[in-house]
Amino acid sequence: MDKTACRYHPEQPATWLCRSCERSYGDCCIPLNMDAPDDAPRCPMCSSQLEFLGAANTAQPFWQRLPAFFLYALQPGPLAFAALLAVASIFMPRSIILWVILFSIATKYFHSVIEANSLAVKAAPSLTSAFTGEGFSLFFKQLAVFLIAFAILWLAADFNSEALYWCVNIGLLLVMPASIIRLALDKDLSSALSPEQVGQVITAMGWRYLILCAFLFILWQSPGWVAYMLAHGLPRVILLPVMAFAFAYFGVVMCAMMGYVVFQYQGALGYVIVDEDSQAGFAADEYQRRKALAETEIRLKEGQSDNALETLTAALEKHPDDLKLNERFHQLLFNLNSGERCLRHLQHYMPLAARLNPALGATALLNARRFKADYLPDDPLVCERIAEALAMRHKNREALSLLRNLHQRAPDYPQIPRAYLLAARIFAEGLGQVEQAQKLLQFVRLRYPQSPLLGEVANLEATLAKLSGMPG
Ligand SMILES: [Zn+2]
Ligand SMILES: [Zn+2]
Known part of the structure; x- marks a missing residue:
């Protein structure tokens, strides 16, 4: 799936889409209002309601996040889960019922890890969550999937063809992660077995699904390697819980990865999921301000300077002393060669810039002189500050012109x-x-x-x- 970018900032991923004018926008162009988080934002160009794209374009690829999955499984929840399996592996009596209960708790926990990761929840599920709520039947559904896979493999073995057997074997291994993902998301055996549903996961990811399978395969082998390395001389009492612990740990890592893949490919999978970190709104004032700035930029890039002026004028009425809004307004008037209006605005903007950012004031003065060669601010303090900023830019003559005869122009200064x-x-x-x-x-x-x-x-x-x- 190709990522789309903000139409006006190609380096920013798209997070919003306007269906009516087919424009996509990034967070750069669509600030959110903290006070009205449920109001869907509107298209800056055509005012239609925007459609949220979730983190489909912003999510980091899963193969760049490998350390994060290993760290994820080191949280208290997964560690407690691994410890539980380790303890059970030595102390639990040989009762089928007890083991079925344990496996259904484990399956439920693994699936909750997939689900949490698909929603980009950073905190791992707690161990207690594995004992409460619904989802204990997941084990039987998962077991059914495995049994069906074994049955197919067994049938394939019947044909007495080694090539066929291995093809089926590898095919099943390749399809399994997608089926597990489907089961974790839909909690429904029929989706986990449906070629269409499982195929959707694979086609959404394309060839990158193979990368996922490769990683999962390596992780799946890891507990075995741990056992192999420790096997020499270690008594069974120690080896068994270590194996169980490693199985739980690597299992959580694998599930975290499978879950994250859903988050990353949410667009292609037909989900819209919000990242925990994004979606921070702005307080009303800041929101209005950012909205005006973003809209002005968009209007300008569309060549609609009149609309840009209108937007800025409205924003300036509410925030007359906002430096950035004033600067944008000044630049716009200057670029439009609208001399009279520009000079009028400078009466307000020049003192503001001189106070907050004299370098901007210096630029504004140089601009003003293009319209009026002898332009001079009235306020002597403004003249002094801007002169200093001009001198820093080696505009010495312009700087001196602001200070000339100051004692006559402002005798009380x-x-x-x-x-x-x-x-x-x-x-x-x-x-x-x-x-x-x-x-x-x-x-x-x-x-x-x-x-x-x-x-x-x-x-x-x-x-x-x-x-x-x-x-x-
Ligand atoms: Zn639109
Ligand atoms: Zn943008």
């Missing part, structure tokens, strides 16, 4: 010495105009004799004096 000190540095360091810098510093010293920055002024003057004294 208390930070004139600081702003001029900055201007002097830009003159000296950015443009190499030492004389201009010295003139400015002198002006500050004479005009603001009380300024606490005079020490810095003197320092800079001394450095500049050394510079200008140097030959060359």
Whole structure:
């Protein structure tokens, strides 16, 4: 099964599908509202209700998660289950009824591991869950499946053809995992025996089903290897419980893998399963904001700038001071060459950017100058901050234009010495105009004799004096 990606972010897996306009979206484009988790989101383009794709496109392939399956079986539930089997293997009396009960508990536990993993539940089922609830009959159903398989094998042996026998044998081994998966999911013997139902599991996975079989085969052999390695010199009393423990442990690992496969191929299997980790919604404010940003991006990529402007305007009415929304709005107006509206918006955006992120303010100023060559923010503090950000980008002339004659433009601004000190540095360091810098510093010293920055002024003057004294 091929994975689909977000139509607007090809690197993001698709999690939602719009049937009416046939667009798929990732979580990137469809933020969820934490306060209304049951409201199905709507298509940003055509407003139809979206269909959830579950984790079909986001699930990690099972062969990349092998360590996770081994770790899974080390949780308290599976370990207690393995310990129970180990203890039973030595202490339980030889009573058929007791053993049937034990096997039906074990089968039920294994199947609950498959089911939990198919739903991507991270915590393994507890041991007590194997003793309660329904599902004890699963053992007999599973037993029936095995008996039928043996019967087929036995029939095949009757034909006196070794080739036929092995073909049937391998065929049965290959079909078995799919049948077990079906039984665990549907709890129904007829599905576990139905070629159609079992075939669906195999076709959903395609050739990757063979990888699953290979892994399961290796795991199935593992308890035997454990026994082989320990067999030398170990008494039966120890070997038996160790074998039972290993059987339980590797059994849980195998079931975890089979269950996860259902989760991974849920799309092709016709299930929609939500990952525990995904699906986190956002609080109302953040949700509105993200929704507006995502929708704007989509509208822009579809070439519908007018709709994008509308969406952003509505969002800005609710969140006038959101930097990201304002930035997007500014960029959009700039790209649309909508000079008048852009300059009007800057009256609000420029102070906001100067306060929260002067680098963005610097970009906005450079944009504004394309519309109006002598554009200048009114607020002297805004001018100072943006000038600093511009100087960092080596836009020295633009930076100085913001500071020029600041003492005349804003005579009441208390930070004139600081702003001029900055201007002097830009003159000296950015443009190499030492004389201009010295003139400015002198002006500050004479005009603001009380300024606490005079020490810095003197320092800079001394450095500049050394510079200008140097030959060359
Ligand atoms: Zn749609
Ligand atoms: Zn997206």
